Amino acid sequence: MLSMNFDIAFPSLVAGRLALAYLNLPDTLQHDHQLSTPLTSYPRLQEGLYLFHNGVDPYSGGLFRHSPLLLSLFSTVLPLNRHTAALLWTASDALAAWALVQIWRARQQLTAKTPRDSLIAAAYLLNPYILLPTLARSTATFENALLLLAVMFACRGKAAATLLTLAVATHLSLTSALYLLPLVLLLLTTPVSHLASPRPYPYALQDIVKRAGPFMVEYTVYMLVLAGAATLASGGWGWVGKTWGAVLTLPDLTPNVGLWWYFFTEMFDHFRPFFLMVFSIHLAIYPLPLSIKFQHDPLYALYALTGVLATFKPYPSLADAGLFVSMAALFPETYAHMRTPFPTALVHLHCSLLLPLFHHLWLGAGTGNANFYYASTLVWGVAMGLGVADAVWAGLVAGIKGAAKKGDAAGACAWDGWEVAQE
Template sequence: YFEVSVVCSCQQSQTHSTTPILKSEVTHRRSLEMPNSWKSNVLGVIIRAWMFNSGFHDSLSDRVEISTPLNSWKRVIEGVYLHQRSQSPYEGDVFHETPTGLVFYSYLLKLDFNLLRAIFIFCDVLTALVLTEATRIFFQDIVEDQQKKLKAYHKDAKQITLKKEEVAKVPQYVTAAYLLNPYIVCSCVAMTTTVFANLILSLTLLAMAKKSRVLSTCCLALSSHQSFYPVMLVVPIAIATAKEKQLIKSVFLTISSYAFFTALLLWFSYHSTGSWRFIESTYGCILKVPDLTPNIGLFWYFFTEMFDHFYLFFTYVFQLNPFIYVIPLAIRFDENVPLLSFTLCAIMAIFKSYPSIGDVGFYLALLPLWNHLVPFFRHSFIVGCIFLVTSVLSPILWYLWIYTGSANANFFFATTLAFATAQIFLLTDVLFAQAKYDYHLKHGIDLKINGKEGMLVLE
């Protein structure tokens, strides 16, 4: 946690010396062949359709890494069943979706099962296309911003500045990274509601990229109405839609617009159920964490071991943790809204109370947007290995714990803790790389101190 907070407050002037970046590394990333987006779309659809028809749905829908108390499709079916029989699905501890989602899923469950599966696949493809367009606009804005500041950059930094021809290439990587991501594929085949949550979140990013305050706050209200944590994206929306020297006004307008749409959704929810009981079953479940079913997050193990008289205090601590980074990050990266949005999406996926691999896959799909920072990464190999190892070990240790009894909760939690650590290392790597990249733009690449090569130090 400390590394992230340090990056939030670090300034570019912190660096006193630098290590030259190999020119071959910088030029190599530009020569990589980009995949055609339509090939990624077709292949992604084929993989999902094959897995659906091969019976993977039943096994994946029970995986704790994929399905949580908040996104499980089996819980949705039970909630809709109770609702159709005039019983409140919020009386027990089974259904935790919003009444808005309840109405939507009621219509979906009337469809043929094959058509329902096609809708999940379609939503995944649509999410990929929306993310592709959002990253194209974001990347184009970054390139145009660099073009405007060329005179302020060091003459030696031209080789690492972004080129206009890259605008059409980078989004294709995003398409492939989303549709071919195993985390996203498994989430889709398991038919979790994370598929719809990712679609709404991607629409929020697209509206933010287009600098549409009304549309972005509307989508954000829908997103936070379902999972609460996206509310922190109010900050990058306010920054993205702010005109010159009118940030305070933009913050006020953004919060007001978001509050209006949120109130509208709450009114609709109350009108459709006839009571406010849904708040305790939705937001209450997210914030109070009453269901300690194991998942890939950090909450369940700590609160299982927690004494009751400490429970409330640490609930506040754990829930405040992801939000304390928002303002420092916004101050440090106020001129880089795409990076700020990516960082907050990653923080949500790491520190939310009921995360799933579908949340992780969403922000991982945005990594190609930072392709130009790869030469500045330090821990990419280690992070990749931890991701691979934990993804393999997690189902194995779960089986040893639950089915054979030869392991215990400590083994499974060790994999989730390592998985979260890898995500934190990845996030800090991206942020540190951006700080180094900004430094090299202003001071050049091949800097020497007293005729000797220096080492870049962040203090």
């Protein structure tokens, strides 16, 4: 039924999400370390708002790490309570799902509704990695929605809207800045799929720099304007170290599904700056090679980058992985070339049991220790790594096969070599 009538399926899915938001689930889930992090936690957002309303600088302590943009929004225009929170978080997910459908239509060059629209929306709204963080009122929900909106605007060639939306997303989460390169390349090309017909980027390097330069400058201007607004809202520059600085210095080692927190818990203090630099540089390495390798399809490069950041960013949650999983619905042409979809799904299922179990044994029942939970996050890292590697592999093989079909000699040679390797 979902694949038949988008006008019925989409409102039904949103209504179902809204009904769940009014249950007692948010109060139960909002303290779960898998669903939110120190940078996206709803209880910490409430505490910051309470301090702000009472004339105390929320950034003077070590708990509030949300952007001043959220602080100013929820303290003036949209006060948070049970009803407004349920509506806002559900509307944010609905907007993200709608944007995902628009990206699909732009990629397929469609102007009318298709049966697959409902499946694309359902891939987002029924994704448990998206649903549970939304019910926990994690602000990662807003980050996902803003990123998908930025991609949608880029697919439509609207540069100003793309860069402004990405700038807002960057203020909420500094790692969103890493999406700038593939988004700019998407603005310069087209979202239409070229995985099966790869071709070099149509411009020389000098032309790329010349055309992309104004976009970079515009993005920088938006960032500076928003930084100024954030400084006025918070009454000083203290927010920079508490929000953006937290991504680079990892001051809060609250457990999460990432790979950083336990490593730096066990790290000697005199080694800490070096490994912080290594981990941060490692994260920043990926945008350029992915954009070069998938220069014929920047949207696919951005998709692969979402998986990389969901795996290696400092403070990840299930919402980051949910974005990567849901975006896979945009690329059905790669499904036939995936090598390990079934093992990857099984490892994810395994993690869905291990993560809450070991989390409860350690922090709930007190019968385990940090090693229990960290072991489960390592398995989670393996699951995400398998998914990212499979996505990159499928994209590359689709390109090799497409080049071989077009009669390209290099592509045919690569395809023959791949078939031999498979045998």
